[in-house]
Amino acid sequence: MHDVELAGKRVLLQVDYNVPLKKSGDRWIVADDTRIVASIPTIKKLVAQRCKIIILSKAGRPDGAVDDALRLDPQAKLLEKLLDMPVQKLDVAVGDEVQAAAQQLQPGAILMLENARFEPGETHNDARLAKYWASLADLIVNDAFSTSHRAHASVSGVAEYLPMVAGLQLQKEVEMLSKLVVEPKRPFVTIVGGAKISDKVEVIRNLSAVADVVLVGGGVANNFLKAEGIDVFHSYLEDQIVDERKKGHSFVAVADDLLEATKNEKMMLNGYIPLPRIIYPSDVVAGKSIERPGAPRVIDLTQGQAAVDAAMGGHDEYMYLDIGPHTQRLYRDIILEAGTVFWNGPMGVYEQSAFASGTRAVAEAMAASKAFTVVGGGDTIGAINAFNVSDQFDFVSTAGGASLEFLSGAQLPGITPMLVKT
Numbered sequence: 001m002h003d004v005e006l007a008g009k010r011v012l013l014q015v016d017y018n019v020p021l022k023k024s025g026d027r028w029i030v031a032d033d034t035r036i037v038a039s040i041p042t043i044k045k046l047v048a049q050r051c052k053i054i055i056l057s058k059a060g061r062p063d064g065a066v067d068d069a070l071r072l073d074p075q076a077k078l079l080e081k082l083l084d085m086p087v088q089k090l091d092v093a094v095g096d097e098v099q100a101a102a103q104q105l106q107p108g109a110i111l112m113l114e115n116a117r118f119e120p121g122e123t124h125n126d127a128r129l130a131k132y133w134a135s136l137a138d139l140i141v142n143d144a145f146s147t148s149h150r151a152h153a154s155v156s157g158v159a160e161y162l163p164m165v166a167g168l169q170l171q172k173e174v175e176m177l178s179k180l181v182v183e184p185k186r187p188f189v190t191i192v193g194g195a196k197i198s199d200k201v202e203v204i205r206n207l208s209a210v211a212d213v214v215l216v217g218g219g220v221a222n223n224f225l226k227a228e229g230i231d232v233f234h235s236y237l238e239d240q241i242v243d244e245r246k247k248g249h250s251f252v253a254v255a256d257d258l259l260e261a262t263k264n265e266k267m268m269l270n271g272y273i274p275l276p277r278i279i280y281p282s283d284v285v286a287g288k289s290i291e292r293p294g295a296p297r298v299i300d301l302t303q304g305q306a307a308v309d310a311a312m313g314g315h316d317e318y319m320y321l322d323i324g325p326h327t328q329r330l331y332r333d334i335i336l337e338a339g340t341v342f343w344n345g346p347m348g349v350y351e352q353s354a355f356a357s358g359t360r361a362v363a364e365a366m367a368a369s370k371a372f373t374v375v376g377g378g379d380t381i382g383a384i385n386a387f388n389v390s391d392q393f394d395f396v397s398t399a400g401g402a403s404l405e406f407l408s409g410a411q412l413p414g415i416t417p418m419l420v421k422t
């Protein structure tokens with residue numbers, strides 16, 4: 001936005017107003033305004049430049065059909081309040097009404113189109129639809145980093161027909177995430193947890209080449225434990241790769257490959273203890289099931305199978321539901337030595353207090369560390385909010401899948417048009 005002449009231009013503004021709603025009386029209101037608040041500086045700048053602003057957003061997965069529950073009226077109402085100016089919201093995203101409203105739009109005024117995903121051509125990246133939206137404006141301002149990984153008509157399709165520049169929020173997101181992969185302050189520590197390794201494996205792969213150490217926790221860790229021949233009993237384990245092209249491989253085999261490829265130690269803890277590149281838990285907190293965990297048991301995984309069996313007390317129905325106290329201390333020590341820390345995915349089933357301490361330990365260590373700290377992921381953000389430490393991080397990325405794809409090294413279809421055209 002800084003590099004182009006904005007004054008008086010017709011701007012197609014991409015935002016991501018896919019936000020949680022809640023019922024208030026008989027109408028829906030926005031329950032979490034983070035994403036809408038984040039777009040305000042860009043909109044104010046466009047208003048100040050007397051641009052004619054056409055907001056294009058999407059929400060939910062209506063699959064190309066109108067769904068009244070996914071209309072953008074609650075978002076438009078909140079936007080009016082936050083900006084203290086009128087926002088003309090239409091009930092359609094294409095057609096005569098859009099044409100007329102766009103033509104009559106005054107300098108500095110805001111028009112908001114209906115949910116782009118009501119259009120069947122949106123997710124199929126239909127060229128005619130993209131060309132139509134582009135025809136309404138002179139310039140695209142992309143402030144929707146969180147949907148930039150989608151090759152959809154309103155995201156990358158429109159950029160075939162108009163120049164695209166970065167909005168202020170998107171720019172910040174790209175700058176902050178870039179600090180992780182371009183000359184990060186070292187040691188660079190990455191922490192990956194959560195339930196499903198399929199969501200995280202590309203990030204682990206890419207960041208294990210950039211980071212000095214990758215700390216693994218949550219359900220993801222079970223793949224690494226299994227790869228090392230450690231029994232995980234009834235723990236959550238996503239093993240079979242569903243992707244047809246990779247048939248025959250399992251995520252345990254992928255974890256094994258990653259351990260093999262990175263086994264030469266790099267980071268030195270306390271200046272002298274060499275660490276392997278990928279670290280998995282040396283102890284865990286186990287319970288009988290996620291819903292009815294029973295009394296939690298700490299299991300030391302370093303003393304061999306017989307010791308593990310003994311700690312189980314003859315019960316093999318146990319699941320590993322958190323990283324153990326020894327692992328928590330080690331992860332904390334490593335985080336406190338870091339220059340840069342990126343974290344995505346809880347270390348355990350943090351929703352239950354008996355299995356929250358691993359996640360809390362990581363959150364508090366990052367909060368206490370002097371490192372440049374970035375956190376991402378819906379559940380991870382939920383956890384740091386619950387622990388009241390979210391303001392202790394340098395950057396909280398709300399972009400979910402897009403930030404993971406960015407950090408995995410992928411080219412995002414909504415970002416590349418800006419690289420080519422500036």
Ligand code: ADP
Nearest residue numbers: 194195218219236320321348349377378379380
């Ligand atoms: P994020 O939303 O931050 O990306 P994920 O959605 O990947 O995080 O993972 C969060 C979920 O992972 C939580 O619901 C949590 O209960 C679950 N989880 C964490 N550790 C385990 C574990 N050891 N076994 C089963 N589920 C786990």
Ligand code: MG
Nearest residue numbers: 377378379380
């Ligand atoms: Mg999640």
